[in-house]
Amino acid sequence: MTTLSERTADAAPLTQARARRSRRERGIVLVLVGALVAVAAFSLTVGAYSLSVPDLLRTLTGQGTQSENFIVLSLRLPRLTLAVLVGGAFALSGALFQTVLRNPLASPDIIGVTGGASAAAVFGMLILGFGSVGTSLAAFAGAVIVACVIYLLASRGGVAGYRFVLIGVGVAFMVQGLLGYLLSRADLNDAQGALLWLVGSVSGARWQDISVVAVVLLVLLPVMRVLSGRLRALQLGDELARSLGVGAERTRLVLLVIAVALAATATAAVGPLAFVAFVAAPIARRVVGTGGLALIPTALVGALITTVADFAAQHLLPGQLELPAGIITGAIGAPYLLWLLATSNTTGKGA
Amino acid sequence: MTLIGERPASAPSRTRRRRVVIGFALAFVLLGLSIAASLLVGTREIGLGTVVDALVNPDETVTDTALTDRVVILDLRVPRTVVGLLAGVALGLAGALMQGVTRNPLADPGLLGVNAGASLFVVAGIAWFGVTSSLGYVWFAFAGAAVAATIVYLIGSLGREGATPVKLALAGTALTAAFTSLITIVLLADTEAFDRYRFWAAGSLVARGLDAALPLAPFILVGAILSVVAARMLNTLALGDDLARGLGQNLILARIVCAVAIVLLCGSATAMAGPIVFVGLAVPHVARWITGPDYRLIIVFSALFGPTLLVAADVLGRVIAQPGEIEAGLVVAFLGAPVLIALVRRVKLAGL
Numbered sequence: 001m002t003t004l005s006e007r008t009a010d011a012a013p014l015t016q017a018r019a020r021r022s023r024r025e026r027g028i029v030l031v032l033v034g035a036l037v038a039v040a041a042f043s044l045t046v047g048a049y050s051l052s053v054p055d056l057l058r059t060l061t062g063q064g065t066q067s068e069n070f071i072v073l074s075l076r077l078p079r080l081t082l083a084v085l086v087g088g089a090f091a092l093s094g095a096l097f098q099t100v101l102r103n104p105l106a107s108p109d110i111i112g113v114t115g116g117a118s119a120a121a122v123f124g125m126l127i128l129g130f131g132s133v134g135t136s137l138a139a140f141a142g143a144v145i146v147a148c149v150i151y152l153l154a155s156r157g158g159v160a161g162y163r164f165v166l167i168g169v170g171v172a173f174m175v176q177g178l179l180g181y182l183l184s185r186a187d188l189n190d191a192q193g194a195l196l197w198l199v200g201s202v203s204g205a206r207w208q209d210i211s212v213v214a215v216v217l218l219v220l221l222p223v224m225r226v227l228s229g230r231l232r233a234l235q236l237g238d239e240l241a242r243s244l245g246v247g248a249e250r251t252r253l254v255l256l257v258i259a260v261a262l263a264a265t266a267t268a269a270v271g272p273l274a275f276v277a278f279v280a281a282p283i284a285r286r287v288v289g290t291g292g293l294a295l296i297p298t299a300l301v302g303a304l305i306t307t308v309a310d311f312a313a314q315h316l317l318p319g320q321l322e323l324p325a326g327i328i329t330g331a332i333g334a335p336y337l338l339w340l341l342a343t344s345n346t347t348g349k350g351a
Numbered sequence: 352m353t354l355i356g357e358r359p360a361s362a363p364s365r366t367r368r369r370r371v372v373i374g375f376a377l378a379f380v381l382l383g384l385s386i387a388a389s390l391l392v393g394t395r396e397i398g399l400g401t402v403v404d405a406l407v408n409p410d411e412t413v414t415d416t417a418l419t420d421r422v423v424i425l426d427l428r429v430p431r432t433v434v435g436l437l438a439g440v441a442l443g444l445a446g447a448l449m450q451g452v453t454r455n456p457l458a459d460p461g462l463l464g465v466n467a468g469a470s471l472f473v474v475a476g477i478a479w480f481g482v483t484s485s486l487g488y489v490w491f492a493f494a495g496a497a498v499a500a501t502i503v504y505l506i507g508s509l510g511r512e513g514a515t516p517v518k519l520a521l522a523g524t525a526l527t528a529a530f531t532s533l534i535t536i537v538l539l540a541d542t543e544a545f546d547r548y549r550f551w552a553a554g555s556l557v558a559r560g561l562d563a564a565l566p567l568a569p570f571i572l573v574g575a576i577l578s579v580v581a582a583r584m585l586n587t588l589a590l591g592d593d594l595a596r597g598l599g600q601n602l603i604l605a606r607i608v609c610a611v612a613i614v615l616l617c618g619s620a621t622a623m624a625g626p627i628v629f630v631g632l633a634v635p636h637v638a639r640w641i642t643g644p645d646y647r648l649i650i651v652f653s654a655l656f657g658p659t660l661l662v663a664a665d666v667l668g669r670v671i672a673q674p675g676e677i678e679a680g681l682v683v684a685f686l687g688a689p690v691l692i693a694l695v696r697r698v699k700l701a702g703l
Contacts, residue, residue: 082504174684176684181677184552191549309603328532330529331533333523338506342506
């Protein structure tokens with residue numbers, strides 16, 4: 001038990017602890033970046049046509065053979081880039097939702113935001129016969145509409161956490177019903193195409209999709225960086241945040257808009273990649289271990305999950321069966337979350 | 352041990368009792384109305400007299416048009432009504448038991464992953480073992496429901512506070528996501544299984560008919576009896592683990608009874624009509640609103656409201672999309688969501 005005077009006299013331990021913590025976060029960011037680079041090297045070199053690392057470097061600097069150029073620059077690199085970007089976007093979106101609503105269940109896939117995107121996209125595909133651009137636009141619109149509906153229904157002088165989540169779960173039920181209706185009424189082949197889209201896949205990535213996601217991330221990341229300080233205040237609760245000069249409601253609204261934009265953009269590009277948004281933030285929080293929200297590690301964890309999942313979906317399964325990455329993120333991410341729940345036994349709040 | 356019944360009749364409990372009696376009468380009337388509507392309403396217009404006649408003397412010889420009417424009633428409308436009643440009772444009871452045993456107002460076979468477990472095993476049955484009959488589905492559904500319920504409960508109850516509502520819901524959601532991925536893997540590889548699955552998953556009361564539903568009735572009966580047995584235990588559990596233990600309640604026994612009943616009820620309903628969401632969530636809330644916290648009454652009311660809701664949803668699905676129809680499961684999802692939203696907006700959910 002230290003008295004107040006002792007503590008002011010000797011603030012060094014606190015500063016030391018803070019320095020230790022930020023050192024730890026920096027170290028973890030380095031490790032995650034290293035892992036991401038390793039995975040990237042793997043997915044660019046390994047495949048039906050394998051390259052050596054020097055070959056890869058030569059190709060990336062523009063001196064590869066024609067076939068190397070085609071395979072690396074036109075097939076593998078776009079796919080990898082898209083996986084990294086959407087992984088980061090989904091992860092950040094989930095992290096913002098979970099932190100702003102102070103609820104681990106509040107990720108865009110649980111509260112129906114990506115579900116709204118899915119239903120709109122499948123409606124566009126099956127009923128209106130949209131192509132890929134139309135489907136992406138429909139997905140974006142669906143996510144935004146559902147988010148607005150949830151916000152209007154849930155806000156009663158503010159978005160208190162649980163009301164928002166529960167109403168989101170209700171909307172998700174409804175969207176799921178609509179999806180079931182569309183799938184059961186469509187022609188079998190079309191329905192299977194829709195099922196594939198619903199899983200989420202980064203195959204067939206085009207630079208135009210990639211540039212859209214990249215621009216959105218570039219615009220929103222600085223805003224998030226600025227607001228993340230206020231986010232820390234929000235985590236203390238509304239009262240305390242207000243006394244620290246942070247307008248709780250407006251900050252929350254801005255952050256939610258950013259989160260919806262991220263989820264909508266990512267879903268429009270690759271489909272509702274199962275579960276990345278839900279698990280990335282809890283995993284990052286656990287790895288970093290500082291309790292607070294760590295934006296950069298979260299985005300890196302999301303990117304890592306998505307790239308590893310895409311690599312596994314392409315290569316690790318036997319036979320010629322190539323699965324969409326969303327299958328792996330769901331099948332591997334979910335058990336990992338279950339394990340997290342099982343081992344984090346102190347708070348009772350789960351992840 | 353009675354906790355509610357033996358209190359001296361104070362004024363609030365008298366109004367409560369009147370409310371329960373009126374509620375009972377109303378529940379029966381509503382159930383009767385929904386059954387009557389289910390027999391009378393459809394694309395083919397059939398008069399009340401013909402319906403009654405067909406039900407009373409099914410073997411009488413009649414003219415050609417009357418014969419068609421008869422076929423429609425006896426072979427189409429009666430079976431789907433019976434399936435709706437059975438599945439509705441099962442889902443209503445399962446929801447009440449789940450909310451009671453987890454002390455979680457959000458507990459629902461869908462939210463806690465039990466439906467996903469049953470679905471995964473049924474899909475595996477369809478794709479790998481060539482199962483086509485509902486009696487074949489049911490064993491897979493039971494196994495899947497049991498596996499999912501066990502995993503969710505074990506993971507949710509690890510740690511210091513035991514099974515808190517949030518941890519259970521998280522574990523259920525995570526498990527649902529994992530199982531959905533596995534289901535999709537199977538479906539992407541097997542077109543025929545996907546074709547059968549998408550109709551099954553919509554929650555139709557017509558898909559499998561009476562021959563498939565009736566063999567499942569005994570399972571639902573056993574589940575219902577266990578629910579009645581469990582009701583008193585749930586009243587004690589509602590006081591919290593420590594107090595319940597202090598009152599001599601065997602917690603493990605209570606949880607096992609409830610778990611067996613939930614698996615039987617959810618498994619049968621899922622095998623019969625597909626993974627229907629929402630009945631299990633909404634029905635106990637309506638029941639609790641009428642009865643108050645006594646689980647013996649909540650169980651009875653849930654068993655009345657569940658079939659009413661499901662059969663009425665089926666009728667509505669027939670009316671709104673004429674000449675086609677919309678599956679009852681989809682109608683319930685669409686009707687249920689606004690109810691949940693209204694509930695959340697109005698009421699502060701206790702315990703969450």
